[in-house]
Amino acid sequence: MKPDLIDFVDKFKGKRILIIGDMIADIYLEGDISRISREAPVLVLIEKEEKTVPGGAANVVNNVATLGGKAFAVGILGKDRGALNLKHTLEENGVNTDGMFCDQTRKTITKTRVIAGGRATVSQQVVRIDRECNTPISSAYEKEVLKYIEMIMPQIQGVVMSDYGSGTITPNIKELILKLSKEYDIPSIVDSRYAIFDFIGTDYVKQNDAELSNAVGYKIDSEEKLYEAAQDFLIKMQAKGILITRGEKGMTLFEKNGDVHNIPVSDKSEVFDVSGAGDTCVAAFITALAAGALPSQAAEISNFASGIAVRKMGTATVSDEELINVLKK
Numbered sequence: 295m296k297p298d299l300i301d302f303v304d305k306f307k308g309k310r311i312l313i314i315g316d317m318i319a320d321i322y323l324e325g326d327i328s329r330i331s332r333e334a335p336v337l338v339l340i341e342k343e344e345k346t347v348p349g350g351a352a353n354v355v356n357n358v359a360t361l362g363g364k365a366f367a368v369g370i371l372g373k374d375r376g377a378l379n380l381k382h383t384l385e386e387n388g389v390n391t392d393g394m395f396c397d398q399t400r401k402t403i404t405k406t407r408v409i410a411g412g413r414a415t416v417s418q419q420v421v422r423i424d425r426e427c428n429t430p431i432s433s434a435y436e437k438e439v440l441k442y443i444e445m446i447m448p449q450i451q452g453v454v455m456s457d458y459g460s461g462t463i464t465p466n467i468k469e470l471i472l473k474l475s476k477e478y479d480i481p482s483i484v485d486s487r488y489a490i491f492d493f494i495g496t497d498y499v500k501q502n503d504a505e506l507s508n509a510v511g512y513k514i515d516s517e518e519k520l521y522e523a524a525q526d527f528l529i530k531m532q533a534k535g536i537l538i539t540r541g542e543k544g545m546t547l548f549e550k551n552g553d554v555h556n557i558p559v560s561d562k563s564e565v566f567d568v569s570g571a572g573d574t575c576v577a578a579f580i581t582a583l584a585a586g587a588l589p590s591q592a593a594e595i596s597n598f599a600s601g602i603a604v605r606k607m608g609t610a611t612v613s614d615e616e617l618i619n620v621l622k623k
Contacts (some may be wrong), residue, residue, distance in 0.1 A: 299594060319379060361599070364388070602616050
């Protein structure tokens with residue numbers, strides 16, 4: 295049992311976390327295999343179910359909410375069915391979506407996964423169709439986002455910047471968030487797989503080992519190289535800490551003060567799907583910091599939360615109840 299960590303999870307309730315980034319609608323279109331088409335050598339599916347699950351930054355939002363926090367989502371959507379379904383799903387979990395602005399000139403980013411199965415076959419993904427939007431947000435909507443951030447930040451207890459490469463977090467938005475985070479002493483974390491050095495000055499950085507290798511520009515093939523890369527990266531990022539997810543090796547938190555915390559995988563028995571586990575990790579880490587946990591304790595909590603997420607299929611969330619039950623064991 296981890297009573298000290300359970301105490302922090304109990305304090306997740308109502309912690310006000312702002313999450314800004316690229317909001318993605320993950321659409322799962324499931325169907326039963328009917329036959330082979332006469333038009334082409336492809337499967338014909340009879341549509342059974344379609345569901346929209348929050349992805350990208352919206353998955354961080356959803357995980358903060360299911361973990362018990364009060365999530366404030368900030369991003370740009372289109373005016374389409376994906377946007378409506380995404381907002382509806384988040385609002386059902388108590389998310390504040392006042393900062394999710396709908397721009398009719400843009401398309402909501404969607405990833406549609408077609409899942410095929412049948413009575414005698416295992417369901418599996420046969421194709422994924424992505425609808426991207428990589429154009430910069432308009433100056434008018436940037437002003438709306440900046441105005442919202444100025445208004446809401448005094449209430450916030452933790453900030454996540456979730457960058458999936460679609461340009462939601464403009465330089466002006468990033469600078470304002472970092473400025474206000476320091477002004478109000480709000481812990482911040484960034485998860486960016488494309489342009490991490492655009493976020494210099496953020497308190498904490500989440501990277502996987504491959505992303506870290508790419509950022510420092512050399513191969514990480516030993517523990518010594520990992521330590522060297524983490525120190526180089528911390529200096530470049532001017533950060534308080536870097537949380538590195540390492541697959542079957544768990545996580546390692548490197549802090550600016552020189553402390554290093556190696557956290558092994560919580561449960562290797564059942565790993566079904568790692569998609570979205572990084573979002574769960576970030577959500578749990580920042581909510582734990584907001585609840586008063588030390589960075590090392592927050593990292594340990596996030597490791598347990600990620601361990602639950604990978605045992606679920608698809609983009610998944612973790613509840614505070616699930617997390618407490620695991621910590622009790």
